Amino acid sequence: MSEPIVRELHDPPAEGQRVQHQNVVYTTVKEGLAHILVPEASANGQGVQQVFYNPIQQFNRDLTVLAIKAYGKERMQQKQAASRARVGKFAEKKRKRKEQAQSDRPVKSLKLSDNAVQESANAPGDAEMTGAGEAVEVPEKPIDGEQPTEAVGEVQAEAPAANEDAPKEEKDVAPTFTVLDALSASGLRALRYAHEIPFVTKVTANDILKSAAEAIERNARHNKVVDKVHISVDDALAHMYQRIANELRRIGVTKTGPSEKYDVIDLDPYGTAAPFLDAAVQAVRDDGGLLCVTCTDSGVWASNGYPEKCYALYGGVPLKGWYSHEAGLRLILHAIETSAAKYGLAMEPLLSLSVDFYSRVFVRITRSPSMVKFQGGKNMMVYSCGGGCGSWTTQLLMKNKPAPNKKGSGIFYKHGFTKAPTAPQSCEHCGSTMHLAGPMYAGRIHSPEFVKSVIAEAENASPEIYGTRERIRGVLQTALEEFLPSPEEMQAEASENGDGTKKIKKSKTEAELAAIDPYPFFFHPAQVSGLLHCASPPEAALRGALIGLGYRVTRSHCKPGSMKTDAPWSVIWHVFREWVRQKAPVKEENIKAGSIAYRLLGLGKKDEAASAGTGPAENGKEENADKVPEVVFNEKLGRITDKTKLVRYQMNPRENWGPMNRAKGK
Numbered sequence: 001m002s003e004p005i006v007r008e009l010h011d012p013p014a015e016g017q018r019v020q021h022q023n024v025v026y027t028t029v030k031e032g033l034a035h036i037l038v039p040e041a042s043a044n045g046q047g048v049q050q051v052f053y054n055p056i057q058q059f060n061r062d063l064t065v066l067a068i069k070a071y072g073k074e075r076m077q078q079k080q081a082a083s084r085a086r087v088g089k090f091a092e093k094k095r096k097r098k099e100q101a102q103s104d105r106p107v108k109s110l111k112l113s114d115n116a117v118q119e120s121a122n123a124p125g126d127a128e129m130t131g132a133g134e135a136v137e138v139p140e141k142p143i144d145g146e147q148p149t150e151a152v153g154e155v156q157a158e159a160p161a162a163n164e165d166a167p168k169e170e171k172d173v174a175p176t177f178t179v180l181d182a183l184s185a186s187g188l189r190a191l192r193y194a195h196e197i198p199f200v201t202k203v204t205a206n207d208i209l210k211s212a213a214e215a216i217e218r219n220a221r222h223n224k225v226v227d228k229v230h231i232s233v234d235d236a237l238a239h240m241y242q243r244i245a246n247e248l249r250r251i252g253v254t255k256t257g258p259s260e261k262y263d264v265i266d267l268d269p270y271g272t273a274a275p276f277l278d279a280a281v282q283a284v285r286d287d288g289g290l291l292c293v294t295c296t297d298s299g300v301w302a303s304n305g306y307p308e309k310c311y312a313l314y315g316g317v318p319l320k321g322w323y324s325h326e327a328g329l330r331l332i333l334h335a336i337e338t339s340a341a342k343y344g345l346a347m348e349p350l351l352s353l354s355v356d357f358y359s360r361v362f363v364r365i366t367r368s369p370s371m372v373k374f375q376g377g378k379n380m381m382v383y384s385c386g387g388g389c390g391s392w393t394t395q396l397l398m399k400n401k402p403a404p405n406k407k408g409s410g411i412f413y414k415h416g417f418t419k420a421p422t423a424p425q426s427c428e429h430c431g432s433t434m435h436l437a438g439p440m441y442a443g444r445i446h447s448p449e450f451v452k453s454v455i456a457e458a459e460n461a462s463p464e465i466y467g468t469r470e471r472i473r474g475v476l477q478t479a480l481e482e483f484l485p486s487p488e489e490m491q492a493e494a495s496e497n498g499d500g501t502k503k504i505k506k507s508k509t510e511a512e513l514a515a516i517d518p519y520p521f522f523f524h525p526a527q528v529s530g531l532l533h534c535a536s537p538p539e540a541a542l543r544g545a546l547i548g549l550g551y552r553v554t555r556s557h558c559k560p561g562s563m564k565t566d567a568p569w570s571v572i573w574h575v576f577r578e579w580v581r582q583k584a585p586v587k588e589e590n591i592k593a594g595s596i597a598y599r600l601l602g603l604g605k606k607d608e609a610a611s612a613g614t615g616p617a618e619n620g621k622e623e624n625a626d627k628v629p630e631v632v633f634n635e636k637l638g639r640i641t642d643k644t645k646l647v648r649y650q651m652n653p654r655e656n657w658g659p660m661n662r663a664k665g666k
Contacts, residue, residue: 013222021218028222031058032065032465034191036219053186059468060268060360061189063454064292065196066461066472067351067362068264070453071290072177075263076199078288079175176201179264180283182236182276183207187216187229189266194220194228196465204262206232206239236276240265240283261285268294274313274335281340281347286367290350293336296358301328304386319437320386323521325354325558327382330440330520332359334379337441346371348508351454352445353475354558362450373415374400374513380442380520383423388432388596389531391569392521395422397439400514413510429573430599442516444483451480474646478557484566486518522556522564528576532597535584537576537633539563544638545575545631553638560649573600578631 009021015030019037026037038053177199181190183206190205205216213233220229232239247260265284267273273280273293284291295301300310301318302325310318314335319327329352337347348364376398384392399418402411423434458472466472488511529536537545539561543553551567565572580586580601591597598604 009218009222013224019222029053031055031061031188031467032192033195034188034219035223036186036188036191037215037222038186053188056356057358059355059471060294060358061192062466062468063353063360063472064189064266065192066457066466067292067450067454068179068193068290069197070450070457071264071350071362072197072199074453075288075290076175076177079177083175174201176258176263178262179203179266180240180262181205181266181268182240182280183267183269184216185212187212187219187231189268190216190229191219191223191225194225195223200228202230203228204230204232204239206234206236208233208235237279240276240279244279244282259285262289264290264292266292268292270296272297272300272313277336277339281336281345281365282343284365286345286365289365291336291363291365293332293361293363294358295332298325298328298354298357298359301331301359302354316440317437319382319384319392320435321384321390321392321521322524322527322559322562323392323556325359326521326556327437327440329354329359329361329445330442331438332361333363333441333445334439336361336363337375337379340365341372341375344369344372346375348447349441349443349445350447350450351476351479353479355475361445371508371513374413374510376400376415377514378441378443378516379439380516381436381438382440383421383434384437385427385430385432386435388427389430389573389600390523390527391427391429393423394442394520395420396442396516402511402514411510413514429569430596432596442520444515444517446479446483448480448483451476455480471647474648475557477646478555478648481554482556482564484519484552484554484564486515489515519564519566522558522562523572524559524562526561528572532576532580532586532600533591534576534580534586537579537583538635540635540638540640541583541633542575542579542638543640544634544636545578546571547637548632548634549575549629555648557648575631577601579633582631583633 006018006020006025009019011017011019013028013030013035015028015035017028017035018040019026019028021037025040027040028035029038036053177197179190179193179197179200179202181187181193181203184190185207187205190203193200193203205220207213207216210233213231216229216231220226220231234242243260243262250257250260262284265280267276267280269276273295277293280291280293297313300306301314304318304320304324307317310316310331314331315338316331316334318324318331321327333347333349333352340347344367346366346368348366350362350364352361353359377396377400379397381395381397382392383395384390396418399416401414401416403414404410405412425434426432427434455473455476458466458469458476461469463469525539525542526536543563546553546565546567549567549571551565551571553563553565553567556562556564567575577600586597586601588601588603591601591603593603
C-alpha cells in the first residue's frame with residue numbers, strides 16, 4: 001500500500017492531510033473550520049507530545065465560538081450605534097460653529113444701483129468703489145467654509161460655496177472587534193475565532209513558548225488567516241499588563257486613539273486560571289467586555305481534599321456535599337468578582353457551567369463603582385452538613401436593603417451588616433456537625449437572555465462544523481431551566497407591554513443588582529436514598545410529589561439525576577419519609593441506633609414513644625402528620641415530556657478520557 005501524498009504548507013488545508021514542512025511531516029486535524037498540524041509522532045499518541053490537542057474539549061471550543069458570536073452581535077450593534085452617534089455629534093457641533101460664525105460676522109448693507117452691485121461683486125478688495133465713487137464695505141473672508149454674502153438693496157444674498165470650503169463628510173468606519181487567546185498553545189482557538197466569527201478584526205494568539213509561537217505561525221499560514229491572527233511570544237500576565245499600561249498612558253496623556261484593551265479575553269490554562277484573573281479583568285474592555293475563563297483543577301474547587309489550596313487560589317473554602325461542583329462555580333465567580341471590584345469594575349455572570357472535568361464561565365466586565373457596592377450583599381457563607389445528611393443553609397456577608405427616599409417617590413439601597421449565625425452548630429435534621437464554606441458568589445450564575453441567544457446560535461449552526469452542537473443545545477437548555485425566579489423576580493417578569501412582549505430596559509435596575517439566587521444548590525435523590533438505605537424513587541414520582549405540595553422542581557446541569565427545588569430541606573425529608581412509609585419500607589432492625597438514617601427516619605422518636613408507653617404513631621405516620629398536606633407520588637404530574645430528546649449530559653466519548661497530560665515544550 002502506497003504512502004499518502006505529502007503536501008506543502010501553502011496547499012489548501014483538508015482533514016487527514018500529510019504536510020511536510022522543514023523536514024517534519026505533520027498530520028492535519030480538523031475542528032470547526034480550522035486545521036492544525038500535529039507532528040505524526042504525537043498524532044497517534046506515541047512519542048513526546050509537543051502539540052497539545054484534546055478532542056474532549058471540542059465542546060468547550062464549540063461553545064465558546066457560539067457564545068462569542070452571540071455576545072459579539074450585540075456588541076457590534078452597540079459599537080455601530082456609538083459610532084453613528086459620534087458622527088452625528090461631530091456634524092451637529094460643526095453646524096453650530098458655522099451658524100455662530102455667520103451670525104457674528106459684521107456685514108454692512110447700502111442701497112445701490114444694479115450696476116454698482118454688479119461692479120462691486122466683480123471687483124476684488126475689502127473696500128470697493130461704486131459708480132458714484134463711494135466706498136462700499138463687503139463681508140470679511142468666510143470662516144471654516146462659510147458662504148460669502150452680498151448686499152442687494154436691503155437684502156443679503158448668499159454666493160455659491162467654493163468646493164474647497166464644503167464640509168467634509170465623516171466616514172463611517174467599521175468598528176473593531178479584538179480577541180485575546182492568552183494561552184494559545186497550538187493556536188486552535190485563535191484559528192477558529194478568525195475563521196468562524198465574521199466580525200472579528202484581529203485575534204492575538206499569545207504563548208510564552210517560542211515553539212508554540214512557531215506552531216501558531218505554521219498553522220496560521222496553513223489556514224490562510226495570517227492577516228487576522230497576530231502572534232505574541234510573551235508571558236500572558238506581561239502581555240495583559242502591558243496593554244493595561246498602554247491604556248493608562250493613552251487616557252492620562254493623549255486621551256485620543258483606539259483603546260488598547262480587548263473586546264474578548266479567553267483564559268484556557270492547564271489547571272487554574274486564578275493567577276491570570278487580576279490582569280484579565282483590567283485588560284478586557286471595561287464598557288462591557290467579555291471574559292471567558294476555564295479552570296480544570298476541579299480537585300481543588302469541587303472537593304474537600306485541598307481546602308487550603310482552594311482558599312489560596314479562589315479566596316474561599318470548598319464544601320462537602322453532592323453539590324460541590326455547583327459551589328465550585330460560585331467560588332470561581334467570587335474570585336473574578338473580587339479581582340475586578342478593587343478597580344471599580346463590576347462582574348455580571350452570563351453563563352457558568354461545570355462540565356466534564358472542568359468549569360467554563362462567561363462574564364461581562366463593566367466599570368461601575370455603584371454596581372460594585374452591591375458585592376458584599378451578593379456573596380455568602382454556606383453552612384453544610386457535608387458529613388451527615390447533606391443539607392445546607394446560607395449566610396450573606398452583607399445585606400442590600402431597599403429603603404424609601406426622602407421624597408417618597410422611589411427607593412434606594414442601603415448596604416449594611418447582617419445578623420449571624422443563621423445555622424446552629426449541629427444539623428437540625430440529622431444532628432451532625434455543620435461545616436463552614438465560602439465566601440462564594442450568591443447571585444445568579446446565568447443570564448437567561450444570554451443563554452437564549454447562544455441557544456439560537458447553536459440551532460442555526462452547522463452540525464458539520466460544530467460537532468458537539470446537540471450537546472450544547474441540551475446543556476444550555478438545562479442551564480436555562482435551572483432558573484427558579486424568586487417572588488420578586490416573578491413580579492418583575494410580569495411587567496410586559498400591551499402586546500405581550502417584555503419591556504426593554506437600557507440598564508439593570510438596583511433591584512436586579514441586589515437580587516440573589518435563593519435556591520443556589522441541587523440535591524441528588526439517589527444519594528439521599530442511600531443515606532436512608534431505601535430504594536430510590538423514580539424522578540417523575542419524586543417530582544410529582546414536590547409539585548403536588550406546591551413547589552417547583554427542575555434539573556441541574558452539573559449532574560445527571562440532580563434536582564433543584566424551592567422546597568426547604570424539612571419538606572424534602574418529609575417527602576422521603578413518606579416514600580419509605582408508602583412505597584419502600586426499610587428493615588428498621590438493620591438500621592443502627594444513632595445513625596444518620598436512624599435520626600432522619602425518626603426512629604428515635606418511635607423508641608421514645610414506646611418507652612413512654614404511648615406506642616408508635618399509627619401506621620408509622622409522623623406525630624404532626626395531620627398538619628402536613630398529604631404526599632402523593634404522582635408520576636403523571638411529575639413527568640417531563642422531552643420531545644426534542646436533548647443530550648443534556650456527557651457520555652464517556654472514549655476509554656480513559658480526561659484532561660490528558662500537559663504538552664512538553666522544547
